[in-house]
Amino acid sequence: MEELAHIDRIIADFCSEVISEPLCFFSEADLQGLLFAKLLDQFPQKLETSVKRGPKAKSKYRTGRVHREYGVGEDRRMDIVMFDPKDISQIDSPNLQIGKKYLKPAVGIELGTEKTQDSEAHLKNDIEKLKKVSKRGYLIHFFRDTTSADVGTKTRDKTEAKIKRILQIPFESHEVKPAGRGKIKVLCFILRLSRRHKKIWGKCEAFDPKNKEWKKINLQRTKGEIRSILNKQ
Numbered sequence: 683m684e685e686l687a688h689i690d691r692i693i694a695d696f697c698s699e700v701i702s703e704p705l706c707f708f709s710e711a712d713l714q715g716l717l718f719a720k721l722l723d724q725f726p727q728k729l730e731t732s733v734k735r736g737p738k739a740k741s742k743y744r745t746g747r748v749h750r751e752y753g754v755g756e757d758r759r760m761d762i763v764m765f766d767p768k769d770i771s772q773i774d775s776p777n778l779q780i781g782k783k784y785l786k787p788a789v790g791i792e793l794g795t796e797k798t799q800d801s802e803a804h805l806k807n808d809i810e811k812l813k814k815v816s817k818r819g820y821l822i823h824f825f826r827d828t829t830s831a832d833v834g835t836k837t838r839d840k841t842e843a844k845i846k847r848i849l850q851i852p853f854e855s856h857e858v859k860p861a862g863r864g865k866i867k868v869l870c871f872i873l874r875l876s877r878r879h880k881k882i883w884g885k886c887e888a889f890d891p892k893n894k895e896w897k898k899i900n901l902q903r904t905k906g907e908i909r910s911i912l913n914k915q
Contacts, residue, residue, distance in 0.1 A: 686789075686817065686818055688724070689721075689764075689789060689818070690867075690909065690912045690913075691909065692717075692720050692721060692724060693717075693791075693820060693822070693869070693908075693912065694905050694908040694909045694912065695720065695905060696716065696717045696720055697822065697869055697871070697904070697908050698904040698905045698908060699716075700713070700716070700824055700871075701871060701873060701886050701899065701901070701904050702901070702904065704824070704826055704873045704875060707795070707824075709795065709797060710761075710793050710794060710795050710797070710798070713793045713795065713822075713824070714750055714761050714762060714793060717762060717791065717793070718748065718750055718762055721748045721762065721764065722746070722748050725746070725747050725748055725764065726746070727746070727747065728744035728745060728746050729744055729745065729746075729747065729767055729770045729771065730742050730743075730744050730770070730771060731743050731744065731745055731770060731771065731772075731773035731774070731778075732771065732772060732773055732774045733773060733774060733775070733776060743776075745770060745773065745778060747764050747765050747767065747770065748762065748763070748764050749762070749763050749765070749778070750762055750763075752778070752784065752785075752787065753784045754784060754787075754790075754811050754814050755784060755814075758807075758811055760787060760790045760791070760792065760811050760812075760814075761790075761791055761792050761793050762790070762791040762793075763787035763789065763790050763791075763815075764787060764788050764789035764790075765785055765787060765788060766788040766816065766817075769785045769786070769788070770785075773785070786814060786815065786816050787814070787815045787816070788815065788816050788817045788818075789815060789817055789818050789819070789820075790811065790812050790814070790815040790818075790819045790820070791819070791820045791822065792808035792811060792812060792819070792820070792821050792822070793822050793823070793824075794808065794821075794822070794823040794824070795823070795824055795825070795826070796824070796825045796826050796827070801823075801825075805821070805823065808821050809821065809866065812866050813866070815865065817865065818865055818866075818867065819865060819866040819867070820866075820867050820868075820869070821866060821867070821868045821869070821870075822868075822869045822870075823868075823869070823870045823871070824871050824873060825845055825870070825871065825872050825873065826873045826875055827841065827845060827872055827873065827874045827875065828875050829841050845872055846872075846896060867912055867915045868889070868891065868915065869888065869889075869908065869911065869912070870888065870889045871886060871887070871888050871899075872886065872887045872888075872896070873885070873886055874886070885901065886898070886899040886901060886904075887899060888907070888908070888911055889911075890911060890914070891911065891914055891915050892914040897911075
């Protein structure tokens, strides 16, 4: 559990940085790279597999715990995975498999942005993949709202309803349960970049799983608020 708490902190730091500088990514691939680098920095070790370096060699190849785009079956891949050390020792294939089966990730992470086509289907598919992890899954979605309509206008109200409807989908799944009852943790953020309104109140909102409502994030205390959200799940 100590390691999972450490990963929670890495996730909170990553999300805080993206919220502070929402132009740090062009697409989901950028987010993958940023988070992968943070995880690799904290978990750099290479562990021994069961794949020998040659027919008569005693030494064996090594691999890291953190990988991107790892297979989870049915021609699907997970954005970022972390392996359990004991599972790595059983890898007997150059394709990082045991036999012909992919390892069950100890930790899995799926990321998404507002550029995702059919966000509803994407989120549901991500949840299905994250059910395959053995310890913890993270579903992280950043939705940058670049519309400039003012607060209180019909256009703004319509945009708000659409965004929040999409991002509430994970919490309608029986597999994603708040307050510590599920192994999938969900972090959904709305980042408002373009408003004609002079004062942008609620530049960032996150979904609070405990109360099932959207909560305005204090941009001076993002890490603490994100950790609080994670601790409630």
